[in-house]
Amino acid sequence: MGWRLTLRPYLLIVPALLLTCGILYPFGLGLYYTLFDFSASKPQPDMVRFENYGAVFTQEAFWNSAWVTVLYAVGAALAETVLGVAVALLLHRSTMVGRVLEKILILPLMIAPVIAAIIWKLMLQPSVGVVNYLLRPFGLGGVQWTDTPTGALLSSIAVDVWVYTPFVAILALAGLRSLPASPFEAAAVDGAGWWYTFRRLTLPMLWPYVLVAVIFRFMDSLKVFDIIYALTEGGPGDSTVVLQIRAYLEAIRFQRYSFGISYTIVLWAVVYLAAMVLVKHLGKIQRKAAEVTT
Amino acid sequence: MRKRLVGWLCDTALILYFVFALFPIAWMVILSLKPADQLFSTYFSFSPTLDGYRTVLGDSEGIPFVRFFVNSLVVSVGAVVLSLVVGLPAAYASARWRFKGSENLMFTLLSFRFAPELTVIIPLFVLYQKLGLFDTYVGMVWVLQLVTLPLIVWIMRSYFADLTPELEQAALLDGYTRKQAFFKVALPLVKPGIAAVSLLAFIFAWNNFVFPLILTSNEAQTVTVGALSFLGGDRPKYNLTAAAALVSVVPPLLLALTIQRYLVRGLSFGAVKS
Numbered sequence: 001m002g003w004r005l006t007l008r009p010y011l012l013i014v015p016a017l018l019l020t021c022g023i024l025y026p027f028g029l030g031l032y033y034t035l036f037d038f039s040a041s042k043p044q045p046d047m048v049r050f051e052n053y054g055a056v057f058t059q060e061a062f063w064n065s066a067w068v069t070v071l072y073a074v075g076a077a078l079a080e081t082v083l084g085v086a087v088a089l090l091l092h093r094s095t096m097v098g099r100v101l102e103k104i105l106i107l108p109l110m111i112a113p114v115i116a117a118i119i120w121k122l123m124l125q126p127s128v129g130v131v132n133y134l135l136r137p138f139g140l141g142g143v144q145w146t147d148t149p150t151g152a153l154l155s156s157i158a159v160d161v162w163v164y165t166p167f168v169a170i171l172a173l174a175g176l177r178s179l180p181a182s183p184f185e186a187a188a189v190d191g192a193g194w195w196y197t198f199r200r201l202t203l204p205m206l207w208p209y210v211l212v213a214v215i216f217r218f219m220d221s222l223k224v225f226d227i228i229y230a231l232t233e234g235g236p237g238d239s240t241v242v243l244q245i246r247a248y249l250e251a252i253r254f255q256r257y258s259f260g261i262s263y264t265i266v267l268w269a270v271v272y273l274a275a276m277v278l279v280k281h282l283g284k285i286q287r288k289a290a291e292v293t294t
Numbered sequence: 295m296r297k298r299l300v301g302w303l304c305d306t307a308l309i310l311y312f313v314f315a316l317f318p319i320a321w322m323v324i325l326s327l328k329p330a331d332q333l334f335s336t337y338f339s340f341s342p343t344l345d346g347y348r349t350v351l352g353d354s355e356g357i358p359f360v361r362f363f364v365n366s367l368v369v370s371v372g373a374v375v376l377s378l379v380v381g382l383p384a385a386y387a388s389a390r391w392r393f394k395g396s397e398n399l400m401f402t403l404l405s406f407r408f409a410p411e412l413t414v415i416i417p418l419f420v421l422y423q424k425l426g427l428f429d430t431y432v433g434m435v436w437v438l439q440l441v442t443l444p445l446i447v448w449i450m451r452s453y454f455a456d457l458t459p460e461l462e463q464a465a466l467l468d469g470y471t472r473k474q475a476f477f478k479v480a481l482p483l484v485k486p487g488i489a490a491v492s493l494l495a496f497i498f499a500w501n502n503f504v505f506p507l508i509l510t511s512n513e514a515q516t517v518t519v520g521a522l523s524f525l526g527g528d529r530p531k532y533n534l535t536a537a538a539a540l541v542s543v544v545p546p547l548l549l550a551l552t553i554q555r556y557l558v559r560g561l562s563f564g565a566v567k568s
Contacts, residue, residue, distance in 0.1 A: 008472075012387035015380035016447060019439050023414055030417035083311070090308045097305045101312050103554055108315050109561075110550040111543045112501035112518045118525065118539050119318045122325060122532050128334045130321055162318065167561065174562040223410040226503040230522060244412055251416045252508060264413040271408055 034262045040255030052262040062263070064238050065246040069267075071153060072228075072242055073221035076160040080217050083161065084168025085210060089202075091169070092176045102173075109166040113159075117230035120159045121146070149239030152232045156240055159227050164220075168213040175209025176202075208286045215278045222271050243267045319543075325536035333532050346537035355524065355531070359538060362520035366542075368431055369506075369516065370499040373438035374446075374492050381446040382488070386476060388447075389454035411504045414440070419508055429510045437505050442495040449494075449560055453487035454480065490556030497546045517542035 034052050036045035056062050091098045091105070108116065123130050124145035132141050146152045179202070187197045225244040228234060234241035234249070241249070243263060251260020325333075327342035350359050418437060419428070427433030461483070462475040470478065481488075506516040521542050524535040550557055 009387040009391040012383040016384035016443060019376075019380055019436075019443060022436065023440055026414050026417035026421055027409075029421065030413060033417060033420075087308070087311055090304050090311075093301075093304060095301065095305060097308060101308060104312070104316070104551075106550050106554055106557060106561075107319065107547060110497055110501075110546040110557075111319075112503060112546070114503040114518050115501075115521060115539050115543055116318070118521060118535060119322055121525070122535060123318060123321060125532075128532075130337065133337055162315070166315070170558055171562050174558075219408050225411065226518075229503075229507075244410055247410075247412045247416075248508075251412070252419070257416060257420060261413070261416050264410050264416065267410045268413050271410065275408055 030261045031265065033258050034265055036258050038258040040257070045258065048258075052258050053266070055259065056262050056266055061238065061241070061246065062266075065241050065243045068153065068238075068240060069222060069224075069242040072157060072160075072224060072240075073218055075153075075157045076164070076221045076224075077214055077218040079157065079161045080165050080168045081210060081214050084165045084213065085172045085206075087165065087169040088172035088176055091173055105166050105169060107166075108163050109170075111163065112226070113163050114226040114230045116163045117156075117159050117227045120155070120162070121231050124155055146232050147236055149236060152236060152240045156224075156228050156231050159231060160221060160224065163227075164217055168210070168217065171209050171213040172206065175206045179205050205289050208282065208289045211278075211282050211285055215275070215282065218278070219271055219275055222274065223267060322536045322540050326533055326540050328533050330531070330533055346533040347541070350524070350534055350537045350541060355534065357520065357523050359517070359520055359541070362515050362517045363541065365431075365434075365510075365514055366500055366516040366518070367545075369434040369438060369514065370496050372431065372435035373442045373499045374495045376435060377439055377442040377446045377495060378488070378492060381443050382450060382481075385447045385450035386454050386480065389451045390459065411440075412508075415504060415508050422509055429513045429515075431514055433509055434506065434514050434516075437509060438499045438502060440505075441498050441502055445495050445498060446491050449491045450484065450487060453484045453491075457483055486556070490553060490560050493549050493553055494557055494560045497549060500546055 035047060035049055037048045037052070038045040087105075091102050111119075124132075126132060126142060126144050126147065129145075131145070132143055135141060135143065144151055145155045183201050183205075184197065187201055192200075223244050224242055225248070228240050228242055228245055229248070232240045234245045244267065247260050247263035247267070249260075250256050250263060254260075324338070326346045327344070328340050329343045329345060332340045349355060350357075353360065415437075422428040422433050427436070457480060462479050465475040465479045466472070500516075501518065502516075503518045506514070506519045510516070510519070517538075521535070521538040524531055524538050
C-alpha cells in the first residue's frame with residue numbers, strides 16, 4: 001500500500017505534465033533549431049552552432065527592437081499602474097456612481113487585444129476616424145496617430161492601457177478591500193490628512209498587490225504581439241517593431257526559421273531574468289508591508 | 295462644502311475614465327450600423343442599417359466569418375474540456391499532498407505563462423506541417439492548452455486547498471474509496487470554482503490571436519484572425535470591420551457580464567496566489 005500512496009499524487013499529475021511536455025518538446029526542438037541555419041531556402045540545414053545568436057546581437061535591427069520593446073513595456077506598465085491604482089482608489093470610495101461603474105470595469109479586459117487594436121485603428125484613422133473628429137473643435141483635427149514613429153508607439157501603448165488598466169484596478173481594489181482597518185482608524189484619530197495617510201499607510205500596504213499587477217503587466221508587455229500586429233504592423237519604418245514582431249517577420253514572413261527562433265529565445269531569457277529580479281523584489285516589498293501593518 | 299466638492303470631482307474623474315473605457319465599444323456599435331455610403335460623411339446622424347451584419351454573417355465578402363465563429367467555439371471549448379480533465383486531478387493532487395518536487399512541477403506549469411508564444415509556435419509550425427496538424431481542430435486544441443491548463447490548475451488548486459481534508463476523511467471512514475471521495479465529496483464542493491475558471495479559461499482561449507494566426511490558414515481559423523481580414527483589400531470597409539469585431543466580442547462580453555463577480559475573484563486569485 002505504501003508505494004501506491006507515494007505514487008498517487010504523481011499519477012494524478014502525469015496527464016497534465018504529459019500535455020505540458022507536448023509543448024516542451026517543440027520548445028526543445030526550437031532551441032535545437034537555433035544551432036542550425038534552417039530556413040525555407042535551406043531545408044537541409046548545416047550546423048552553425050551559436051552563429052545565429054551572434055548574428056542577432058550584431059544586428060542593428062535587434063537593438064532597435066529591444067529599445068522599442070523596453071519603451072513599450074515600461075510605458076504601458078507605468079501608465080496602467082498609475083491609472084489602475086487611481087481608478088481603484090476612486091472605486092474604493094464606494095459612492096453610488098462607483099458601485100454602478102464597478103460592475104462594468106472588467107469589460108475592456110474581456111475583449112481580445114487584437115480586436116481592441118482593430119477598434120482603435122478605426123477610431124484613430126487620421127481623416128475619417130472619430131478621435132480626430134472629436135478633436136477638431138479644439139483645432140487638432142489632423143493628427144497622424146499611427147503614421148508617425150512617436151505617434152505609433154504612443155497609440156499602441158494607449159491600446160494596451162485601454163485593455164489592461166482594469167486588470168491593475170481589479171488587483172488594487174482587491175488589495176484595498178483586504179487592508180486592515182485599525183491603522184486607518186488610528187490615523188484618523190490623530191487627524192492625519194488624506195495625502196499623509198495615502199503616502200504612509202495606503203501605498204506601502206497596497207504596494208505588494210500593485211507590484212504583482214506590475215510584474216504581470218511588465219512581463220506581458222515585453223512580449224506584446226497582437227496589439228502591434230493589428231495596429232501598426234511594426235511601422236512606420238521600424239518604429240514599433242517589438243521583439244516578437246521582429247521574430248515573426250524573420251521566422252514567418254522571411255521564413256528564416258532558425259534566426260527567428262533565436263530572437264524569441266533571447267526574448268524568453270530576458271523575460272525570465274526580469275521575472276526573477278522582480279519576484280525577488282516582491283518578496284522584499286511584502287516583508288516591508290508586513291512591518292507597516294503590524 | 296469642501297468635502298462635497300471633492301466627492302463631486304472624484305465622481306467626475308471616475309466617469310471620465312469609464313467614458314474612455316466604454317466609448318470604443320459604443321463607437322463600434324454606431325460604426326457597424328452605418329450604411330456603406332455614409333461611412334465618411336456625417337458622424338452621428340445617419341440612417342442605421344443591419345446590412346453590415348448581414349454581409350459579415352452571410353459570407354458575402356468571401357470571408358466565411360460564421361465558420362470562424364464556430365471554429366472559435368469548438369477549439370475553445372475543446373481546450374477547456376481537455377484542460378479540466380487533466381487539470382483537475384493535478385490541481386487536487388498538488389493541493390492535498392506535499393510531495394517531492396510538487397512546487398517545482400507547479401511552477402513549471404505556471405512558467406509557460408511567461409514564455410513568449412512565438413518561441414514554441416515557430417517550431418510547432420514546422421512540426422504541424424510534418425504531422426498534418428496544421429490548420430486542424432486537434433492542433434489548435436492542443437496548443438491552446440498552453441493558455442487554459444496553467445490557469446485552471448492554479449486557480450483550482452487554491453479552491454481545493456480551501457476545502458478541509460476532514461470532509462474526505464469522513465467519507466473514507468464511511469466506506470467510500472479515495473476515488474469516490476474525490477468525485478462525490480470534493481468535486482461537488484468546488485463546482486462554483488470549476489464553473490468560474492472554465493469560463494475564464496474559455497475567454498482566454500477565445501481571445502487568443504497568435505496561435506490561430508500562425509497555426510491555421512482557413513479550415514480551423516478563429517474569429518480573432520478572421521476579424522482582421524475585413525481590414526484588408528483596397529477599399530476600407532469600416533462598417534464590416536466594426537460588425538465583425540463586435541460579433542467576435544459577444545461571447546466573452548456576455549460571459550463577463552453574467553459571471554462578473556467570479557471572474558474578478560478568478561483574475562485576482564490567479565495573480566495573487568502565484
